[in-house]
Amino acid sequence: TxxxxxxxxxxxxxxxxxxxxxxxxxxxxxxxxxxxxxxxxxxxxxxxxxxxxxxxxxxxxxxxxxxxxxxxxxxxxxxxxxxxxxxxxxxxxxxxxxxWAYQLQLETDADSCLSNLNGLTVQTPPPPFMTKEFPKVQL
CATH class of the missing domain: 3.30.2350.10 (Pseudouridine synthase)
Structure with missing residues (x-):
């Protein structure tokens, strides 16, 4: 920001x-x-x-x-x-x-058609702009 x-x-x-x-x-x-x-x-x-x-x-x-x-x-x-x-x-x-979305975590209702994905977390590595500006940040 x-x-x-x-x-x-x-x-x-x-x-x-x-x-x-x-x-x-x-x-x-x-x-x-x-x-x-x-x-x-x-x-x-x-x-x-x-x-x-x-x-x-x-x-x-x-x-x-x-x-x-x-x-x-x-x-x-x-x-x-x-x-x-x-x-x-x-x-x-x-x-x-x-x-940038570094982590997505799915939270669904028990009766949702996607309930089998509840709690699934997907992460990506930091983009170049982040490592240049804030190199010491650990995600």
Missing amino acids: VGTPKERKATLYGWHKKSASHNTVTVRDTPEEGFQEIITGYEVLASNERHALLSVDLITGRTHQIRAHLAHIHTPILGDTKYGNMRENRACRCKHQLL
């Missing part, structure tokens, strides 16, 4: 509304008509003067939720041209979002 969240670990609660015509979302702190609840957990894994590496737990899954929710708390994803900090993106020569 650009900047570091105030709290090292937190669960964010908000309200989300998608604009289909603009392909963007708006996040609010309080419920409003047409908005749906969103819940996003995060933990700061590492940070420096300008950036932070977060582990994000997507509790609800709405369009652009991670990007919009983090931008709402003034720590947008580096490289995000829709919700991000364009000045910092240019300064870092970052032309794509530095958003």
Whole structure:
């Protein structure tokens, strides 16, 4: 992210509304008509003067939720041209979002057709941008 969240670990609660015509979302702190609840957990894994590496737990899954929710708390994803900090993106020569799923864990209901996959965890190695910016972080 650009900047570091105030709290090292937190669960964010908000309200989300998608604009289909603009392909963007708006996040609010309080419920409003047409908005749906969103819940996003995060933990700061590492940070420096300008950036932070977060582990994000997507509790609800709405369009652009991670990007919009983090931008709402003034720590947008580096490289995000829709919700991000364009000045910092240019300064870092970052032309794509530095958003990466290093681990997916499936949690299903017992009666789900996918219940046999409950608890399955899939991990990937860190991408090059992470190892350059935060080489000492162990995931």
